[in-house]
Amino acid sequence: MLEAKLEDAGILKKLIDAIKELVTDANFECSEEGITLQAMDNSHVALVAVKLVQSGFKKYRCDRPMPLGVNVGSLTKVLRCAKDDDTCTLRAADEADVLNLTYEPKNSDRVAAYDLKLMDIDSETLGIPKTSYEARVVLSSAEFLRIVRDLSQLGDSVRIEVSKEGVRFASDGEAANGSVLLKGQGPIGKVEQEKKEKKDDDEEGEDEDADGDKKKEKKTKVKKEKDGDEDVEMDDDEAADEDGEEEKEDDEEDDDDDEGSKKRKKKARLSKSSPKASKKAKTASSSKSKKGKSKADDDDDDKDAVLIQMNSHVSLTFSLKYLVNFSKSSNLTRKVELYMSNDVPLLVSYTFGEGYVRYYLAPKIGDD
CATH class of the missing domain: 3.10.150.10 (DNA Polymerase III, subunit A, domain 2)
Structure with a gap:
């Protein structure tokens, strides 16, 4: 079932x-x-x-x-x-x-x-079959959709070329020609370097976690000491309140003096603690806004960034009709991955939270 x-x-x-x-x-x-x-x-x-x-x-x-x-x-x-x-x-x-x-x-x-x-x-x-691809391109799925639809207005096929300059999509039609060049963000790396870089990042992350744990222990210890001081101060306040209540029962005039002194103590205590509270609130709000801003900026960067990994120059020609059909998966995820090697079918991969959809397209033979 x-x-x-x-x-x-x-x-x-x-x-x-x-x-x-x-x-x-x-x-x-x-x-x-x-x-x-x-x-x-x-x-x-x-x-x-x-x-x-x-x-x-x-x-x-x-x-x-x-x-x-x-x-x-x-x-x-x-x-x-x-x-x-x-x-x-x-x-x-x-x-x-x-x-x-x-x-x-x-x-x-x-x-x-x-x-x-x-x-x-x-x-x-x-x-x-498992294939070792010579080039890998990661770009916005919306950008890929726009490119193939625009070029499909000019001709029936598109030449995809991956080089040190970037990735170029070019179409030659009877009435007009067109091309789109996407330059990679940062240096163009090799396809095989991705695993090494990921491994190094994991090792650095472990070291940072170890240092972070040590700092966290020190920070926790200091916090406990501060909490202890606050408890002592709270006890003194309670004792002062009890003395004030006893004096209130004995004499009303002394009670007024005690209430005035209690108010002055309370005011002094609030004025002393308020800078810390305001400073803490300010720091938290600023860090929160900074964090929110950086996250939004990262999302914008990730959305527009083009990643190119290349072992060698690759240039292949494909049917635009199929690529337009592939690009309809752009509403599933924001990124699309293109894997290419000479004389090997193109792999167009869309990965989303629930799984993936992958398209394999054979290149055209005899087209320049």
Whole structure:
């Protein structure tokens, strides 16, 4: 039995919308690890690999591996009946003929259920060989969408060239030619250096954590001493209050004097402690605003930054029609990764919280 519950139906809607023009019928392979799909287009030029990991579901149960043969067009129609923020639950019994989809709004008692008829599809899972790519480019998925759509107005193909200058997208049409150059942020590194740099960062992080623990111990010790002083001062105040109450019972005039002295003590104590409190509040607010500002700046930098890693110069030509279809996955995540090597299919990868979708496209042969 399969029972998979997604927090937001919009994830599945966007995913199916992105692949519906490439894939007509496909098997969703369900297992304990999650749900996967692998299919090729009719011309066998492009391959789509999708995975929704088990941890990406709010609730997931799959008793045994089972394929779900689905017509992607029919699934798209059923998913249109759900809102993006609805909870979507997929259910299928062992050797079932239908796939049940249930939509539940988060702020409503409405429950909508649909049954999609399953198909028997004979398909073989293709083994994707591990490839050492010569170039890796990470850029904004919105920027990639804009580039391929703009260039598709000029011609049918695009030449993607990765060099020390950056990554260039060029299209030659009958009436006009166009190109877009994206320069990498910072020095262009090698693809193989990423693991080393990550390892070094982890070691430095461990050292910093060790130093941070020592500082934290010292800071905690000092804080305790300060708390102790404050406790003593509180005891003195309580004692003064008790003396004031006894004197109040004895004589009203002495009580007025004691109240005045108590007020003066309290005022002095507040004036003495208020600079620390105001200073602490100011420091906290300034650090908070600084932190918020840096985080926003980092988000903006990450959104526009172009990362290029290259072992050697790569230049390949691809069909723009397929790249435009690939770029429809841009609403799943803000980043897209391009992996290239000469005479090897292009890998376009979109990774999001619930899994990933990867496209493989064979290069054109004989085009300059």
